[in-house]
Amino acid sequence: MTAITMNRSAMRMLIDNKAFLALMLLVAVSAAMSDNFLTPDNLLNVLRQTSINAIIAMGVTFVILTAGIDLSVGAVLALSGAFAASMTASGLAPWLSVPGSIAAGAAMGMVSGLFVAFGRIQAFVVTLVAMTVVRGAALVYTDGRPISIGGGDVADAFWQLGGGYWMGIPIPIYLMFFVFVLCWSVLHHTRFGRHVYAVGGNEQVARLSGINVNRIKVSVYAIAGACAALAGVVLTARLGSAQPNAGMTYELDAIAAVVIGGTSLMGGRGRIFGTLVGALVIGVLNNALNILGVSSYFQMIAKGAVILLAVLIDSRSQSSS
Amino acid sequence: MALEGIGKSFGGVPVLQDVDLALHTGHMLALAGENGAGKSTLMKVLSGVHQADAGVIHLRGHEVRFATPRQAMDAGIAIIHQELNLVPTLSAGENIFLGREPLTAWGSIDWRRLFREAAALLEELEQPIDPRTSVSRLSIGQQQMVEIARALSLDAEIIVMDEPTDALTDVETAVLERVVASLRAAGKSLVLITHRLAEIFRMCDDVAVLRDGRLVHQGPTAESNEDRLIQQMVGRELADRYPYEPPRAGEVVLEVENLVAPGVQDISFSARAGEVLGFGGLMGAGRTEMCRALCGDVPRHTGRVRVHGREVRFTSPQQGLKAGLVYVPEDRKQSGLVLDHSVADNMSLTALPAFCGPLGLIRHARERSAVTHYIDAFRIKLSDPDQPAQTLSGGNQQKVSLAKALMPEPEIVILDEPTRGVDVGAKREIYLLINRLKREGKCVLLISSEMPELIGLSDRILVLANGLVSGEFQRDDATQEKIMTAAAHVATPMET
Incomplete structure (x- = not known):
């Protein structure tokens, strides 16, 4: 295969991706309306601000691909972030505290997954409960007050994950792309990924094809939990402390990113690249409205309108094809 | 009713070309052809789902044009689509009158009248279904009957049935035939699309054959026969319809002893490598239930299953597959x-x-x-x-x-109605595939409600009734009559 045909098929994929077109349009409009938008500093800023939502949303994509939903990711972010902060404050190095809080997030997701798979309760209900319980646990754990990551070398090292730079680019951006490559590989190049699609496409078919449907379901919620925890680490590191009410309504931004990215809430159809683009659409929109000085109240309305528009375009192109 | 020069293309691909079709009052017309020949499209043009690109439709001498299915319905054309068009969460009665609910003087739905009329329609179809039952709780055959009841409730002059008997048992098909006869007597015109050739000759007055979007034949059924029809549909001569090969039966690979599971009362049999073991019976006799219990999709209660002499207890299809047993379900759209x-x-x-x-x-x-x-x-x-x-x-x-x-590469293959909804040409290819599996030494369990197919392909046939084995026949002495008798057998618990 030559480089030219590779490029051509990559181009085709981008053009076919409605979310990507929407993103380009949004970037063009933003650039036209403000000179401050298309500067390297601001673009890096957008990417950094997007990274947290993108990391959560990529995890949630797995869940939605199985026709599930996860409303608990915001709360999981808060509790895992609090764990990370207190571990760091007690002098635990990042290479221990970060995997530790990710494992905690995965475990929280796994519990939801177990109830969805074996308890046969609707994912919406299970994760709504998880959202409440985990948020409560975060308040109990932090006693309702922020937990500082403290000072010293260990805290500095941890802080780098949220506030640091490498080669002029913020660390969270690297983390976002690392998660993207990992998720993309898993979804498109492993048996597990194929099974995720199959379970969402038709559970009965998946089971008769010898797929352990329950195992897949538990796994996707664990993945969503792990991603939310990583986002919690990044947020905590950046702020230097964990807030008990961090990540409120983040689950809605994550779901919006997934949906804008063209993943079907009915399961079985969607791409991780779409989710990344969807998160960027939300990020660019927030940034542009800020630069233009639109009040935060109107921002919410504008955001809703854009999400609706993006999904409308996607559903129309789906039905016409 | 007459169609003249109907043409229809989808995305530049012609699906129908210059089709003329005449339909007489009180007659039943069979529309035959392979899958993709354009039968369903033609009927969708007739019923206003699609609009023809060329040609005209005459109804009682007037030219008509249907922009929507509603217009066709109002003109007295009812169609029973191949895909079930029922809302599963609503009751049978609600489905029958969906969009045409009888109203009280207050403008609310007249439930008593709705259910009373629905019950009357179902009774006409000899279906002991409570019209208040949710459709999702009915068997596929019963759902088809609800669909037919809906068409009858329209009191249409022209009724099109797109493969109505595919999901019906023989008993239900017989009921349908009686209903059709009375409709014809009442002067209605009917169109039947079916893959079952025997039905064409049993039920219809005329037959029209479509091939690749063109009408290749129309005439009275009395002047045709099955072989000629197949030839017209496929465009070439088919050799014998059931290409049977004698088995080279090897060792026993599957032994089932006193299997009890949901819908299965007590089934025992054994099957060999290189053998096609057929399973006959009416719908609801426990054949599909037996398959699902064997492959591990539903738990069995008691009984023993041995694969290669080793006792197995599958709790999921995954385990069945690991042991070399695969189940190809009947409902390929929902579980295949x-x-x-x-x-x-x-x-x-x-x-x-x-x-x-x-x-x-x-x-x-x-x-x-x-x-x-x-x-x-x-x-x-x-x-x-x-x-x-x-x-x-x-x-x-x-x-x-x-x-x-x-x-x-499984060793035991369970095929549940492998040719349902499949055209003649593809059917034959599936038969050849079954023979190949046999040659390769696989053990094939074949479930089929089409009796000629069952007899034509199996080395041995077990007949199930009420979750029990009610008859076993070697290939040589299996006849449709014997299988029917065994299938209709009201089983009493087998004496051991």
């Missing part, structure tokens, strides 16, 4: 394929572990070559292995479903 996923993804789903390296990474080249191999070997007609499975015709979908099941 993920319809909106690609053909390739569907095909390799079951055998995926074989294409994976460390970390579960898929070896795409190896996967693709297996997929291409099976597409060629099973002669699956498609333009691209990445096209969604739902874009294929029924026969090709079924072949994909078979390829998916056979890719992991």
Whole structure:
């Protein structure tokens, strides 16, 4: 295969991706309306601000691909972030505290997954409960007050994950792309990924094809939990402390990113690249409205309108094809 | 009613070309043809779902044009679509009168009248269904009857039935035949689309044959016969319809002893490698339930199953597959394929572990070559292995479903109604495939409600009734009559 045909098929994929077109349009409009938008500093800023939502949303994509939903990711972010902060404050190095809080997030997701798979309760209900319980646990754990990551070398090292730079680019951006490559590989190049699609496409078919449907379901919620925890680490590191009410309504931004990215809430159809683009659409929109000085109240309305528009375009192109 | 020069294209591909069709009052016309020949499209043009690009429709001497199904309905044309068009969560009665609910003087729904009339319609169809039952709790055959009741409730002059008997048992089909006879006597015109040739000759006055979107024959059924019809449909002569090969039966690979499971009361049998063991019986006799218990999809209560002499207890189809037993379900749309996923993804789903390296990474080249191999070997007609499975015709979908099941090289293959909704040409290819499995020394359990097919392909036939084995026949002494008698047998618990 030559480089030219590779490029051509990559181009085709981008053009076919409605979310990507929407993103380009949004970037063009933003650039036209403000000179401050298309500067390297601001673009890096957008990417950094997007990274947290993108990391959560990529995890949630797995869940939605199985026709599930996860409303608990915001709360999981808060509790895992609090764990990370207190571990760091007690002098635990990042290479221990970060995997530790990710494992905690995965475990929280796994519990939801177990109830969805074996308890046969609707994912919406299970994760709504998880959202409440985990948020409560975060308040109990932090006693309702922020937990500082403290000072010293260990805290500095941890802080780098949220506030640091490498080669002029913020660390969270690297983390976002690392998660993207990992998720993309898993979804498109492993048996597990194929099974995720199959379970969402038709559970009965998946089971008769010898797929352990329950195992897949538990796994996707664990993945969503792990991603939310990583986002919690990044947020905590950046702020230097964990807030008990961090990540409120983040689950809605994550779901919006997934949906804008063209993943079907009915399961079985969607791409991780779409989710990344969807998160960027939300990020660019927030940034542009800020630069233009639109009040935060109107921002919410504008955001809703854009999400609706993006999904409308996607559903129309789906039905016409 | 007459259709003249009807033409219809989809995306530049002509599906119907210059089709003339005449329909007489009180007559029943059979519309025959392979899948994809344009039968359903023609009927959709007739019923206003699609609009013809060319040609005219005359109704009682007047030219008519239907822009919507509603207009066709108002003109007295009712169609029973191939796909069930029922809302599963609503009751049978609500479905029958959906959109045309009888109202009280207050403008609210007149439930008593609705259910009373629904009950009367179902009674006419000899269906002991309570019209308040939710459709999701009815069998597929009963759902089809509800659909037919809905068409009757329209009091239409012209009724089109698109493969109505596909999901019906023989008993239900007989009921339908009686209903059809009374409709004809009442001067209604009927169109029947079916793959079952015997029905054409039993029920219809005229037959029209479509091939590749063109009408190749129309005439009285009395002047035709099954072989000639097949020839017209396929455009070539078919050799014998059931290409039977004698078995080279090997060792016993599957032994089932006193199997009890939901819907299965007590079944025992054994099957050999290189043998096709047929299962006959009426719908609800426990055949599908037996399959699902065997493959591990539903738990069995008691009984023993041995594969290669080793006792097994599958709690999931995954375990069944590991032991070399695969089940190809009857309902390929709901349990056979993920319809909106690609053909390739569907095909390799079951055998995926074989294409994976460390970390579960898929070896795409190896996967693709297996997929291409099976597409060629099973002669699956498609333009691209990445096209969604739902874009294929029924026969090709079924072949994909078979390829998916056979890719992991199982030793025991359970085929549940493998030719349902499949045209004559593809049917034959599936028969040849079954023979190939036999040659390769696989043990095939074949469930079929089409008796000639069952007799034509099986080495041995077990008949089930009420979850029990009510008869066993060797190939040589199996006849339709004997199987019917055994199937209708009101089983009493077997004496041991």
